[in-house]
Amino acid sequence: MDQTHRPVQTSGFAIASLVLGILGLCVVPLGVGAVIFGHLSLRQIKKSSGLTGGYGIAMAGLITGYIGTLIAVAFGVILGLSIVSEQKEAAKAEEPFSLEGTVIPSFPEPGKLREVGEKGVRFYDVSTRGQGVGESMQFRVYLPPGEGSAGSLSCVLVPPAGSNLLSGLSLDGGDYHDETLPYAEAGMVVINYSIDGVVEDDEDTDEIKEAYEAFRRAGAGVINGRNAFELAKQTLPQVNPHKIFSAGHSSAGTLSLLLASHLPELAGAVAYAPICDLESDYGEFANDFSVKLQYPGLPAFMVRSSPITHTDEVDVPVFLFFAKDDERVSLEDGRSFGRLIGDRGGDSEVSTVSEGGHYNSMITDGIPRGIEWILKH
Secondary structure (H helix, E strand, O other), X not given: OOHHHOOOEEOHHHHHHHHHHHHHOOOOOHHHHHHHHHHHHHHHHHHOOOOEEOHHHHHHHHHXXXXXXXXXXXXXXXXXXXXXXXXXXXXXXXXXXXXXXXXXXXXXXXXXXXXXXXXXXXXXXXXXXXXXXXXXXEEEEEEXXXXXXXXXXXXXXXXXXXXXXXXXXXXXXXXXXXXXXXXXXXXXXXXXXXXXXXXXXXXXXXXXXXXXXXXXXXXXXHHHHHHHHHHHHHHOOOEEEEEEEEEEEOHHHHHHHHHHHHOOOOOEXXXXXXXXXXXXXXXXXXXXXHHHHHOOOHHHHHHHOOHHHHHHHOOOOEEEEEEOOOOOOOHHHHHHHHHHHHHOOXXXXXXXXXXXXXXXXXXXXXXXXXXXXXXXX
């Protein structure tokens, strides 16, 4: 047959290139195969003297193949950086958070003094402004009835509760009194304070990531607690600096226990229904790859921000409270935390009630017992 009348055949390499290129957009390693077959098909077509076709198909395969390859390279870079970051975080997962190099903010004059409750308690707000870690904060200071003389009063530092322990919290509009007012009514100064890393829009992934990073830089709120401690020492002469306690419920209880290991100047720490072992509580979630991209270094951060990791550094008395019917937190983890401190000769007490759940038990039984414990110390 005359060669000019032979039918043109589509290059099998071109078809393979296009198929692999399309698949390579989803299964990234296949993009490399698309590039190889694409170039083979173009070479075959060029040498065939017009007997082999499929140039357009080959070019489509090459384009999709290169796109898939670029995606694979970008994915590899991201994965590599994630692994390096995770290894760096893992290397210091057992270390306490560092307070060195963080600035204690300048505390302005207090805001307007207002009354709250029926027993003569007053409170005022203080806000600091700055760009560094812990420099922009809100404080609400409760003063007990009467005028305390210099160094005569105990003080309790209470952060807001309700965090997912991956971001911080601002102070609410003014109705957090149930978890703060009882201490003031018992004769103590109370400082309610904000935690770095606030999320305003919980559907904005960029904002969530930024809040997590801010929360992590603040040592899971440890730096914010340190600043509240400094507010008490620097601006409240009626507070005895040797009788400053931390206290909190749920996520705030977790932070209270972290402060026990990071602020040896505290007189003691009270925690109602805290999560003591975040690695145990968040384990499966923290090791999900997509979660790691959203929260870089999360597995190591869960270890580092777990109170149970730092029991060797706890040199202050600790009081923990749980309801046995609380399904949100682990009583056994709390008991393990207490035992670890006791084994070192430390002062720890775990108090329980049979029922009341996660919140009501704290209001009805926990805080009264916590106040009694503080007064004894």
